[in-house]
Amino acid sequence: MIVAAADDLFYRQGFDHTSFADIAGTVSLSRGNFYYHFRTKDEILDAVIGLRLEATRAMLTDWALESASPVVRIKCFIRILIVNQTKIMAYGCPVGTLCQELAKLEHAAKGRAAEVFALFREWLAEAFRTLGAGDEAEALALHVLVWSQGTATLANAFRDEAFVRREVDGMCTWVEAQAARLSGTAR
């Protein structure tokens, strides 16, 4: 599918640096025919962001179905850093890097790209709410995002596997500590 190919290229090469020829070549289409499917580059970007939003929603729903425990669910999110470690070391986090590029391009779609972050934030906040975080839930969710984003950025800069494992372990024990703290205050 064209959008999936564009998604991959935008991730690996960046949006601005990816040309129609790049995408058309990947899906074995001529440049001319490409415009039959998407009239402008912004249209492809919109479709890619839509695909990412959809894929993220599906993934989060899956994770929620797989495990009833909020702590386990949050750890599913954290584990992306391990599962996608190779890609992250090479290209960074797909969400963070796209948002930052669109910010520099002052692109209108930047807000929509940030919605992927918002999906994660809401999903994580829901998990923390289940743990009894109340008003604190959003802040805790954002902190998990902060930690994973920072880890992704520095994993990309330094390409240090041991570092990633250390931060992931740190995040996991932090989540457990928060769960313990929240179940304590709930009493």
Next chain:
Amino acid sequence: MIVAAADDLFYRQGFDHTSFADIAGTVSLSRGNFYYHFRTKDEILDAVIGLRLEATRAMLTDWALESASPVVRIKCFIRILIVNQTKIMAYGCPVGTLCQELAKLEHAAKGRAAEVFALFREWLAEAFRTLGAGDEAEALALHVLVWSQGTATLANAFRDEAFVRREVDGMCTWVEAQAARLSGTAR
């Protein structure tokens, strides 16, 4: 100065998206004359990275001279997020965004750009070492970098000032807790 202008434009627009005409226009030079100073775009990039390395070194030395306390020094670093908040919300962290862009472009200068991160890491590690962190110092330094990078990325995505303050406060109390812990184990 040309390099300073390029530095600013690379930060605000990204390296790839900034043209010779953009830089030449900012310093009121003709495009032709521009090539008298820099023969290729990579040469400008090299100069910009050199400038950033130099500026970072100078800043870190200043901070070290200003305060003898390692905790205060680390807080100087953390406070960049507040001091440069407006710019970070608009364009992200200069170091992180350049590294990530160069990674996607598979640019040879990516390693040199990451050296700015390495400067911060070493400087922070030295502060933690003074606190008695020993072998742990580098890991603690990297964690401060992780936290600040993640905060910068999400500050850029969500443009939420309260969030930035919260994370900065969290970092400061975390540093104090580490200092207390380390002075405890040193006994």
Next chain:
DNA sequence: GTCTATACAGGGATAGAC
């Protein structure tokens, strides 16, 4: 729907006049 051909702009880079 898919192709070729082509228009057109922008950007990197060079040559050479002043």
Next chain:
DNA sequence: GTCTATCCCTGTATAGAC
């Protein structure tokens, strides 16, 4: 040193044949 003129490539986008 600074300028104009120019070359060439890439990239977006369109027209029109098949």
